[in-house]
Amino acid sequence: MGRGADGLSIGDVAKATGLGVHALRFFEREELFLREIPRTAGGRRVYGPADVEWLLLCNRLRESGMPIATLKRFARLVRSGPGNEAERLALLEEHERTVRDRIAELTASLEIIHGKVVTYRKHVEEGTAAGLWSPAPTA
Amino acid sequence: MGRGADGLSIGDVAKATGLGVHALRFFEREELFLREIPRTAGGRRVYGPADVEWLLLCNRLRESGMPIATLKRFARLVRSGPGNEAERLALLEEHERTVRDRIAELTASLEIIHGKVVTYRKHVEEGTAAGLWSPAPTA
DNA sequence: TTAGAATCTAGAGTGTGATCTAGGTCAAGC
DNA sequence: GCTTGACCTAGATCACACTCTAGATTCTAA
Structure with a gap:
């Protein structure tokens, strides 16, 4: 402007x-x-x-x-x-809970994903990667 | 079945x-x-x-x-x-990074949101909630 | 054997949250 | 005055990930 x-x-x-x-x-x-x-x-x-x-x-x-x-x-x-601050608070508290839950969920997924990464990394480094996952899941 | x-x-x-x-x-x-x-x-x-x-x-x-x-x-x-495990690893590592970043982002937002919640909570409890945010943002 | 539940395919529809298009209007600098 | 770029509206379109529809078929259990 x-x-x-x-x-x-x-x-x-x-x-x-x-x-x-x-x-x-x-x-x-x-x-x-x-x-x-x-x-x-x-x-x-x-x-x-x-x-x-x-x-x-x-x-x-x-x-x-x-x-x-x-x-x-x-x-x-x-x-x-003014006058509805309790409602605003409730809305924000609810959202805060949602965010905390989402973080927990992501953290749980992260652990599993990280586990896969560690496994793959080990196998790739060792050159023993064959059969990591084909017909029957192994890792 | x-x-x-x-x-x-x-x-x-x-x-x-x-x-x-x-x-x-x-x-x-x-x-x-x-x-x-x-x-x-x-x-x-x-x-x-x-x-x-x-x-x-x-x-x-x-x-x-x-x-x-x-x-x-x-x-x-x-x-x-078999044969492309390094690629799979790279893909998973990339995703792991993405998830970690997302968690960090959410955590940062959470802090701000929690700050708002604390402020509102205090004001609502004290009954001094007026003007928390109207023309000019205060909290 | 027959009713009803589950499944099949191909394709249309939905919700969310933008993002873009078309056809102008407005304003700042040369 | 004129060019150029930013802005205007209304409405269309997009991307994503399902989700549902219609109409036919298959399976199961009474």
Whole structure:
């Protein structure tokens, strides 16, 4: 953007958040922002730093597996102002549990995968790799 | 299924692996098995225990985020017999790295989310929750 | 022997989350 | 003034991984 204050164009915000401009417009259609994003006289979106901060949290929530639908619920709660903090808390606690479960699941899978890797590595190093897994699984 | 030996019907395998029968047929179309699944005279699939074991590993790989395309590459390597163990190892090592990275990412997000939870919890308990996040983000 | 459950194939449909297209409009620098 | 690049909308399309449909066939058990 450029001129006074700190209004940010959609391109600026895309750069700042890593989200594409298409994604930002999509987020807006989906009502994932905490407010109506204002426009210039010419109809262009003008974002503020708080929008960027919110998007950065959204990124964290999204990349930790929160679906858009849940993010939308959270955004709606925040948008509707003070008074529902217990609900927001419950939503975040639930998500925290989900993330912990996911980490546990991944860790369990990792152990199995690592076991396979160790086995293959040993066999490949020893040149005894034949029959690691063909008709009947061995490793 | 039921009669002699241990041939398993698609329904048996679905039960044993948690995959749906549709998914099993899909896997076959996608060449994700380590062999051609034999058929009865009537054209029904007859699976063996090794197929189930392979599917259980597939489940681990899938649920740890391996895309079907990669699983397919791995299956193709195993199917094409001994001699490519180094490639299989490389594929698994790569996936192991991916999973570790994912866990690290989730752990980082978790910390941030947990931070939010703690903040909200404190405010909700104290009844001082107002303004936690409205026009200007505070927490 | 016959009903009903399970299976078969080929192909269409679904949900999620973007991402892109077409056909413009707006704005900044030369 | 004009070029150029960023931006606009609405809607189509994509990728992934299933999941289901339709209509026919096969198997099992009463």
